[in-house]
Amino acid sequence: MATPSRRHLADRTSELRPFLAMEVMERAFRMEDAGIDVVHLEIGEPAESPPRAASDAVARALAEGETAYSDSRGLRSLREAIAADYDGRFGVRVDPERIIVTSGTSPALLLAFSLLIDPGDEVVVPAPVYPCYPNFIRFCGGVPVFVPTEAENGFAIDLDRIAEAVSPRTRAILVNSPCNPTGAIQTRATLEGLAHWGLPILSDEIYDGLTYDDRKVASASELEADTFVFDGFSKRYAMTGFRLGWAVVPDWATRPLQTMQQNFFISANRFVQHAGIAALKEGGPDVERMRLGYQRKRDLLVGGLRRLGFGVPRVPDGAFYVLADARSFGADSRDLAEVLLERARVGTTPGIDFGPEAEGMLRFCYAVEEEAIEEALSRLEPVLNELRADTQRKSEREEEG
Ligand SMILES: Cc1ncc(COP(=O)(O)O)c(C=O)c1O
Known part of the structure; x- marks a missing residue:
């Protein structure tokens, strides 16, 4: 008689894919445990206190x-x-x-x-x-x-x-x-x-x-x-x-x-x-105060991302995220999010988490303090400039070759 497998996992569990926003956040937590500070724009979590x-x-x-x-x-x-x-x-x-x-x-x-x-x-x-x-x-x-x-x-x-x-x-x-x-x-x-x-x-x-x-x-x-x-x-x-x-x-x-x-x-x-x-x-009054704050933060983030070279064709009307086109910095959103976490110490969510339609994009959450948005933008700038130069060099080489 065949030995029963003691560690069988139901097939349906293999259908589950990791939630990348959580994966980035958990990785950022490990960096923080090691004394590295990270700006968290990856997770959809308001920094505000509850009412x-x-x-x-x-x-x-x-x-x-x-x-x-x-x-x-x-x-x-x-x-x-x-x-x-x-x-x-x-x-x-x-x-x-x-x-x-x-x-x-x-x-x-x-x-x-x-x-x-x-x-x-x-x-x-x-x-x-x-x-x-x-x-x-x-x-x-x-x-x-x-x-x-x-x-x-x-x-x-x-x-x-x-x-x-x-x-x-x-x-x-x-x-x-x-x-x-x-x-x-x-x-x-x-x-x-x-x-x-x-x-x-x-x-x-x-x-x-x-x-x-x-x-x-x-x-x-x-x-x-x-x-x-x-x-x-x-x-x-x-x-x-x-x-x-x-x-x-x-x-x-x-x-x-x-x-x-x-x-x-x-x-x-x-x-x-x-x-x-x-x-x-x-x-109700707390919600209204937070909503007005998010609107300001949205504008701050959208303006900053556009300045850094992200594509934001349309300012989002609701929720508290910007899904920005990041293709001028690299085509693979997972790699890009990883590089930004490692080198800029800014957590972002890879677009691929939201399906192939959002590959080449990154999602940024703006339900954070304004200072966190400003800090993230200034940390991202030098790293993105290097990445853009790398991407340009790569595409020039491809054209030549
Ligand atoms: C669209 C959407 N639905 C549901 C949820 C889950 O929310 P909850 O914390 O209430 O489980 C989230 C959390 O990010 C969400 O973005």
């Missing part, structure tokens, strides 16, 4: 013994506060029974993909793409079908291209607006066009509220359609480490999602849920 009301609410909840499990779908009071927030921001009435609270937006995405995808099923995904989506889809046995969007037209989703991508195996269409990594906002007409297929729309709205120059974001919650709307506290409220998010789902999805949540996660952290209620009720 004071949220931190106070956690301390209070702990002192009051709010340490047990909660309803698997989340505290009723939090789900009511989330519903009131949709009413306040979009004028949409959401039944709290259709809300499921999770430990960050990521588990909500995993639950929804697990609910909808059988092996071989397809999900239509505009690209460049938040790297975890294709990993979630493949992990569930599904196939992401990418629909490219281009910087030249503001990364707008082309509905004709969506039509070409939809097939009998399509189980959902994904949209992320404002988008990580492009910062693009999709219009209400585009969302309606996506809904035209009658397929579930998975709308990741984790950056809503973070839009600039008076741009407003349309929410899929406003559509008369089967929408799964994902959101959370990580970005808008600068609460990444609290691990708190939610999904608003169609009523036919609530019960199976609840069953999955009960089995896989039991519930989100109860005392953290109190922070969520406080953030929604009292954090």
Whole structure:
């Protein structure tokens, strides 16, 4: 009898690719442990503090013994506060029974993909793409079908291209607006066009509220359609480490999602849920202050990157990233990010993390202090000048040879 393998890894784990932004960050941490200081523009993490009301609410909840499990779908009071927030921001009435609270937006995405995808099923995904989506889809046995969007037209989703991508195996269409990594906002007409297929729309709205120059974001919650709307506290409220998010789902999805949540996660952290209620009720002024700050930082970073020779055809409308064309410094974004980390001590995310459409680009996060942006730009300048000269010499040699 053959000996059973004791260290067998399930095939689906081989479908997972490392999250490069995290890889760069972890490498930067090792450099910092060795006493080298690094400017972190690689990870989508606000340097701002969470609203004071949220931190106070956690301390209070702990002192009051709010340490047990909660309803698997989340505290009723939090789900009511989330519903009131949709009413306040979009004028949409959401039944709290259709809300499921999770430990960050990521588990909500995993639950929804697990609910909808059988092996071989397809999900239509505009690209460049938040790297975890294709990993979630493949992990569930599904196939992401990418629909490219281009910087030249503001990364707008082309509905004709969506039509070409939809097939009998399509189980959902994904949209992320404002988008990580492009910062693009999709219009209400585009969302309606996506809904035209009658397929579930998975709308990741984790950056809503973070839009600039008076741009407003349309929410899929406003559509008369089967929408799964994902959101959370990580970005808008600068609460990444609290691990708190939610999904608003169609009523036919609530019960199976609840069953999955009960089995896989039991519930989100109860005392953290109190922070969520406080953030929604009292954090508005903090969000507005941070948003105005991000707008200034965006302009500072875009101006600086253009000066250094990066291509930024369009200033991003939302989220807190710039996806910049870096091809004059080298074609391989992974190599380039590595060189910039080693030589300039600046963390950036290689464009390839967001799919082949973003190869040759680097993503910079501007949710950091202004001084960090200025420091990064001045550290990058000499290294980029050398890289540009190298690239030019190389292409001249190639032309001669
Ligand atoms: C588009 C997008 N969705 C989801 C997430 C995950 O957020 P959370 O911290 O709520 O799990 C991120 C984090 O970077 C993101 O950029």
